[in-house]
Amino acid sequence: MPSDxxxxxxxxxxxxxxxxxxxxxxxxxxxxxxxxxxxxxxxYFLGGIxxxxxxxxxxxxxxxxxxxxxxxxxxxxxxxxxARGARHALGADIGLAVTGIAGPxxxxxxxxxxxxxxxxxxxxxxxxxxxxxxxxxxxxxxxxSEAALAMLEEYLDQLRA
Numbered sequence: 001m002p003s004d005x006x007x008x009x010x011x012x013x014x015x016x017x018x019x020x021x022x023x024x025x026x027x028x029x030x031x032x033x034x035x036x037x038x039x040x041x042x043x044y045f046l047g048g049i050x051x052x053x054x055x056x057x058x059x060x061x062x063x064x065x066x067x068x069x070x071x072x073x074x075x076x077x078x079x080x081x082x083a084r085g086a087r088h089a090l091g092a093d094i095g096l097a098v099t100g101i102a103g104p105x106x107x108x109x110x111x112x113x114x115x116x117x118x119x120x121x122x123x124x125x126x127x128x129x130x131x132x133x134x135x136x137x138x139x140x141x142x143x144x145s146e147a148a149l150a151m152l153e154e155y156l157d158q159l160r161a
Contacts, residue, residue: 005149006038012156013044013094020152022048023061023086023097025073026116030145031098046090051082061085061097072111074099076128079117083128087121094155095121098148100131102140114140118148120155127151 013020022032032048035041049060054073057063062085063078071077079099087095100116107113114133120126131147133140 003034005146005153006034009149009153009156010035010038010041010044012153016156016159018093018156019044019046019091020094020096021046021086021090021092023082023095024048024050025052025057025082025098026100026102027098027141027145027148028052030141031096031148034145034149046092049086049089057082061089074101074111074115074117076117076119076130079119079128080121080126083119083121084126093122094152096148096152097121098144100133100140100144102137102144104137116140116144116147118144118151120151122155125155127155 024031029050035045051057051060054068058065061082063081067077067081079097082097082099083095086097097119101107101113103113116131116133117128119128133143
């Protein structure tokens with residue numbers, strides 16, 4: 001059952017006549033699942049790419065090999081390239097991407113469990129935000145999906161201003 005944010009985002013995408021595509025890693029398709037819970041979402045949601053491995057990020061989303069090996073999969077640079085790659089791969093107006101360490105393992109020095117980067121790419125804006133969640137794996141994934149949808153809604157609201 002969709003929550004208010006999925007409905008609001010869908011209405012705003014329709015108002016602006018914008019389409020959306022996703023590049024998801026740590027959320028494993030959760031954002032796409034949430035968006036497609038809204039009837040009629042096919043009018044604005046083109047699809048998503050779940051790219052969990054380095055190879056998938058490179059092949060499917062066009063993340064540069066050097067970016068992954070210099071900055072890591074969980075970095076601002078990778079998130080931004082994922083968002084841009086999702087937008088281009090599916091021909092959407094907006095690309096939204098999430099990459100992070102959901103836990104309980106996988107943390108590294110300087111990159112703790114819960115570290116997540118969310119990025120948005122459109123013709124007129126590219127931005128990324130960092131979060132560090134403190135929950136278990138399920139909670140971290142849910143918080144990441146919620147933050148990504150909130151970032152998208154904020155961008156759509158700014159278009160009206």
